[in-house]
Amino acid sequence: MNCYLGIDIGSVSSNFVLIDEKGRVLLDLYMRTHGNPIRAVQEGLALLQEKVDVKELVISGVGTTGSGRYLAAVLTGADVVKNEITAHAVAAAFYYPHVRTVIEIGGQDSKMILLKNGIVYDFAMNTVCAAGTGSFLDQQAARLQIPIEQFGGLAAHAQQPVRIAGRCGVFAESDMIHKQQMGYPTEDILMGLCEALVRNYLNNVGKGKKIEEPIVFQGGVAANQGLHQAFERNLGMKINIPPYYAVMGAMGAALLAREHIENVRHSTQFKGFDFIVDSDFQTQSFECKSCPNLCEVVSIRCGDQILAYWGDRCKRWESSIKMKHSRLKVI
Amino acid sequence: MGNSYIAFKALLKGLDLEVILPPPITQRTLALGSKYAPECACLPLKTNVGNFIEALELGADTIVMAGGWGPCRFGYYAQIQRGILEDLGYSFNMVVFEPPDTGFDDLIEQARFLGGGIRFKEALSLFKFAWNKLIACEKLEKAIEFYLPRSEEKEQALAVYRQGLQAIDMAESREEVHFCADQSIQRLKNLSCRNDIQPLKIGLLGEIFTILEPGTNYYICETLGLLGVEVKRSIYLTDWINDHLLAGLVKKSRRKKIIKRARPYINYWVGGHGRETVGYAVEYARRGYDGLIQIGPLTCMPEIVAQTVLPRVSEDKGIPVMTLWFDEQSSAAGIQTRLEAFIDMLQRQKSSYSREVEA
Structure with a gap:
């Protein structure tokens, strides 16, 4: 059976999705990146290999997305490398063809994507602040010693959410500590955090944007019922959560790989499970001294062979390897 | 800069x-x-x-x-x-x-x-020489902005561009300056350019320093060119010098026209290039550009004023706008992602539009 693999290497989680030719999900994996994207790719593929009978499947195309998309593309031999915005939009429009607004909250960034007729027409990402992202919830949950998986369920039981200033992550924390010392119940504080995050998101990311229904909420954070409720309450609109909400980026990458193979190029450059799982990939970085820019250049090698360079502004290193996938369309 | x-x-x-x-x-x-x-x-x-x-x-x-x-x-x-x-x-x-x-x-x-102790006459000829170097540099900048997205050997094109700038820097006479520029442009032309493709066209608007100094904008023009996008900037230094230091004496100024274009969105001088940013947004929309990117340094007041007005221009004229602020961050990854996403969006809008026309 022909199938397509989508890989989303994010700051916090690494996700893998395998779809068939009709776009049905055969398998999805949600793992933590733990700061090591190379190992995440290798472990993810090893797990895939275990769970499905690889001999029966033919990987016809691979797409990568997320902040580690270039790295993942080099390791696996991807056919498409796409930014997260496009990937998430494509996946949302696949499940909800009439979607107008996509709310996506990831580990380190949060996005709002506005679509018309299945095409993105505007988007926004959070700027320098982390107060509206999943990492913030992660940290506060750890502080309260509540597993992040239970966070949302507990928050949803709140009687009266406490008010917490969501403008800044650090000050939100001191606000929260203050409320704890005053003796407010934990659920109310958790819900207060959700409300603060939603306000921050709508004020920062959604600034000046027209939010219209249908709305889709995706990303790992969509598992949090507290946030789901807080969004519905604040917007006064219905929020849809797609079936594979946590891996929508990878889903989008797989759909884009399918589109690319069907329309543009007809064979994949996938390097095969065995090569990826068994190879010993090494990265190395150095400061290029050829000009005063002093770029930090990273190289990835497998044994003696250098697979890729990046990080140089002038592309002197990057172009020194005529990468086999120079046909690879990076957009 | x-x-x-x-x-x-x-x-x-x-x-x-x-x-x-x-x-x-x-x-x-x-x-x-x-x-x-x-x-x-x-x-x-x-x-x-x-x-x-x-x-x-x-x-x-x-x-x-x-x-x-x-x-x-x-x-x-x-x-x-x-x-x-x-x-x-x-x-x-x-x-x-x-x-x-x-x-x-x-x-x-x-x-x-x-x-x-220099005499006026000497000073004038010096100024003319420097002016010619500036014009030659800009000719070359405009050429790379045009040829980079069309070239199939992009790294090579950038190398030719850099060598051209060096040659202009070394040149010692007015003729040599222009010869160097023209020669580099000819070389760019010969670098297997695809003239049959129509790349996306983006207008780059905003504050003068971030537009002119690639060191502060993460080489946005080059990045866009490498992604296959033709960039037109709202500010070229010769125009600015002509408008602001020489009272429009050296060449014909478009400034008045652009400021008129900013009406009715901005009717008042808000400082910096706020009014020009909005004016150029309207101008580029009229010329059928595919999208606009506004850039400026974080906390830049005139550009903040322009930013609040641009969504209305965008809606009225049907042209997508994205704003990027630059500050002392060291990672270009966020900028890269936003640029890629923006371009991807424009590309998809364009191809869905042409599909509609065909159907």
């Missing part, structure tokens, strides 16, 4: 002075600047402070800085910089060029101070 150092070098070299050019903007420049400049000031102040410190370290004893007036903070920067550098214990002269809107007297006197 940007490649203008080539022209300034030519100008100052002819004077009876030894000129120390600040080294190109690097991480160290920014680190020095943000260490000593106020935290909430905008990037140009920080970068300049860094530039000046690096130049003073190399033995400079006089600093030439531009002044200005109006709502933008920049007009006051020369004085702040003088204060900061003096507090750091440097001793130097500071010459502040105020725009001649306030009268030519000061400008002439300052030029005389810098020029030393």
Whole structure:
């Protein structure tokens, strides 16, 4: 059976999705990146290999997305490398063809994507602040010693959410500590955090944007019922959560790989499970001294062979390897 | 700023002075600047402070800085910089060029101070020579903006461009300057260009310093070119000098027309290039550009005013706009992702539109 693999290497989680030719999900994996994207790719593929009978499947195309998309593309031999915005939009429009607004909250960034007729027409990402992202919830949950998986369920039981200033992550924390010392119940504080995050998101990311229904909420954070409720309450609109909400980026990458193979190029450059799982990939970085820019250049090698360079502004290193996938369309 | 150092070098070299050019903007420049400049000031102040410190370290004893007036903070920067550098214990002269809107007297006197014993006639021919270098650089910049997205050997094209700039820098006569530029442009033309494709066209709007200095905007023009996008900037330095320092004497100015275009969105001078940003947005939309990117240093007041107005222009004229702010971050990843996403969006809009037309 022909199938397509989508890989989303994010700051916090690494996700893998395998779809068939009709776009049905055969398998999805949600793992933590733990700061090591190379190992995440290798472990993810090893797990895939275990769970499905690889001999029966033919990987016809691979797409990568997320902040580690270039790295993942080099390791696996991807056919498409796409930014997260496009990937998430494509996946949302696949499940909800009439979607107008996509709310996506990831580990380190949060996005709002506005679509018309299945095409993105505007988007926004959070700027320098982390107060509206999943990492913030992660940290506060750890502080309260509540597993992040239970966070949302507990928050949803709140009687009266406490008010917490969501403008800044650090000050939100001191606000929260203050409320704890005053003796407010934990659920109310958790819900207060959700409300603060939603306000921050709508004020920062959604600034000046027209939010219209249908709305889709995706990303790992969509598992949090507290946030789901807080969004519905604040917007006064219905929020849809797609079936594979946590891996929508990878889903989008797989759909884009399918589109690319069907329309543009007809064979994949996938390097095969065995090569990826068994190879010993090494990265190395150095400061290029050829000009005063002093770029930090990273190289990835497998044994003696250098697979890729990046990080140089002038592309002197990057172009020194005529990468086999120079046909690879990076957009 | 940007490649203008080539022209300034030519100008100052002819004077009876030894000129120390600040080294190109690097991480160290920014680190020095943000260490000593106020935290909430905008990037140009920080970068300049860094530039000046690096130049003073190399033995400079006089600093030439531009002044200005109006709502933008920049007009006051020369004085702040003088204060900061003096507090750091440097001793130097500071010459502040105020725009001649306030009268030519000061400008002439300052030029005389810098020029030393040089005669007017010589000064004029020097200025002409430097002006020609500036024009040649811009010709080449415009050529790379056009050919880079169309070229199939993009790295090669960038190399030709850089060599061309070096050649212009070295050139010693007016003829040689233009010869170098034309030759490089010819070489760019010959680099297997696809003339059959129509790349996306994006107008780059915003604040002058971030537009002209690639060191502060993560080489946005090159990045876009490498992604296959043709870029047109709202600010080229010759236009600015012509409009603001020479009162439109050297060439025909489009400024009035552009400012008219900003109506009815902005009717008042908000300082900096706020009005021009909006004016160019309208102009580029009329010319059928695919999208607009506004850039500026974080906290830039005139551009914030323009940013709040741009969504209306975008809606009225049906042209997507994205705003990027630059500050002392070191990671280009966020910028890259946003640019890729924006371009992808434009590409998909364009192809879905052409599908509709076909059907």
